[in-house]
Amino acid sequence: ENGTFIDNASLFPSFGFNAQYLITDRHERRKRDLPQRPRANKLEDTSRYGESGFGKGVTFIDFETTVSTSSDQIAIAPGYLQKEWQDNGRRYFHYKMDAPIVNFFSYLSARHKVKKDVHNGVNIEVYYHPEHNWNVDVMVKSVKDSLDYFTHAFGPYQHRQMRIIEFPGYRSFAQSFANTVPYSEEIGFIADLRDPEDIDYVYYVTAHEVAHQWWGHQVGAANVQGQSIIVESLSQYSAIMVLRERFGEEKMRRFLKYELDRYLRGRGSELIEEMPFMRSESQQYIHYRKGSVVMMAILDRLGEERVNTALKNFLEDYKFSDAPYPTTLDLQAALNTQATEEEQQFIADLFERITLYDLKMLSAETDETNEGKIQVTMTVSAAKFEAEGDGRETEREVDEYIDIALFSGDPEDVSGDTKVLYNQKHKLTNGENTITVTVEEKPAYVGVDPFVKMIDRDSGDNVIQL
Ligand SMILES: [Zn+2]
Incomplete structure (x- = not known):
């Protein structure tokens, strides 16, 4: 009645055989004597490199559409509005796109209010239910910041507009179509962001959806x-x-800890087989949660400039290209071109294997030196494991440089009062390691890998209070 959101796959027939309609439930397949069905095609299966996840023959298209709706609603589809008119009690909209889009698009319609802004030639529009205005400005700010960062880091935005459209909370997600982001009231428009301790997930989700215009x-x-x-x-x-x-980087700890914990919980409830990062079979706990931690670990080693150069080159090589589409082998190769041999090994560890660390701050003591400085002696334990897809683990050798940091207050506190007094990488090996550092101010908390750059089985024991 008020709030329609439908995509082309649900609206129009498609030709040929659609593998998405196969029975996926393993028990259901067994009951019907059907053979097991792989979740994904093998990474090495080059015969699939010419098709995207949308299926065979679904590629970049030119797009133009006319849609009508009730006379008091606004109808939205990808593209730029060419013409709008009323006829026979219906309201019509004609949209046309000027850049190639993926053959995956949506129609939306509702009695919306519109917030408009312009940023470096891009029209930003948020269509929202008139009573849900609380976070509209956060979304606009996030779109601007995202366009700035991505344009600078990866290359130009292909469109001249970015629209966010609220849809009712029967479903709870946001989804990026070409310059159009349907966004559930559930995960953004009615979010209560008043507690400054909370992660601003409206800002975050918006940035993620804008990023899909590139990725x-x-x-x-x-x-x-x-x-x-x-x-x-x-x-x-x-x-x-x-x-x-x-x-700020310091406040990312809470976010990354959340992502890491969700990855660990996800692998705990895996029913078939955990895959290494680069072979993820649409496993959400891997491509979202572990993805955040893996990419931040690579960022920590290579730095922003080298990671972004790698991604920019990767994007330029495959932009609007379907012959072939890239794989994670190409992504790894792009990162490797910016990495030393040692760093390439580190990337391989993250991409090709399921590696888990167990880092723990066991104890810490302080002493005042003759010069009035503070000497902190810490005992840190370290272990590393390689896991099989079924969860079996083999212990591996630890021989890595890992962050040791001292804080003036609780690093969990995101209000911004906690200072980082010391943060350096120290070489850790298996078992107990003793580390001594000298600082000017007495720390209140000490931690090993406190910024969550490693896949740690329990990041809750990494920081202790003195
Ligand atoms: Zn996404």
Whole structure:
């Protein structure tokens, strides 16, 4: 009655065989004597490199459409409004796109209010239910910050408008279509962001959806394992970079800890097999949650400039291209061109294997030196494991440089009062390590990998209070 959102796959017939309609439930398949069905095509299956996740023959298209709706509603589709008119009690809209789009689009219609803004030649519009105005400005700010960062880091935005459209909370997600982002009232418009301790997830989700205009809409991904890494993990990375610019690196700890914990919980409830990062089979706990931690670990090693150069080159190589679409092998190769041999090994560890650390701050003592400085002696335990897809683990050698940091207050506190008094990488090996550092001010908390750059089985024991 008020709030329609439908995509082309639900609206129009499609030709040929659609594998998405196959029975996926494993028990249901067994009951019907059907063979097991792989979740994804093998990464090495080059015969699938010419098709994207949307299926065979679904590629970049030219787009133009006319849609009508009730006379008191606004109807939205991708493209720029060419003409609007009333006829026979219906309201008509003619839209046309001027850049190639993925053959995946949506129609929306509702009695919306519109907030309009312009940023460097891009029209920003938020269509919202008139009573849900609380976070509209946060969305506009996030779109601006995202466009700035992504344009600078990865290359130009392909459109001249970005629209966010509220839809009712029967579903709870946001989704990026070409320059059009349907956004559920549930995850943004009615969010209560008054507590400054909370992560501003409206700002974050908006940045993620804007990032898809690059990852997914400029660069597709081949229909093989790891496909969602290119589309989703790179959008996670991009959104975190915008979040980091806005709220500061220190405040990212809480966010990344949340992502890490969700990854760990996700692998605990895996029913079939956990895949290594680059072979994720549309496993959300891998391409979203682990994706954030993996990309931040690579950022920590390579730095912003080298990571973004790698991603920019990767994007330029595959922009609007379907022959072939890239895979995670291409992504890894792009990152490797910016990495030393040692860093390439680190990337391989993250991409090719399921590696888990167990880092723990066991104890810490302080002493005053003759010069009136503070000497802090810490005992840190370290272990590293490589896991199989079924969860079995083998212990591996730890031989890495890992962050040791001292804080003036609780690093969990995101209000901004906590100072980082010391933050350096120290080489850790298996078992107990003793580390001594000298600082000017007495710390209140000490931590090993406190900024969550490693995949740690329990990040809750990494920081202790003195
Ligand atoms: Zn996404």
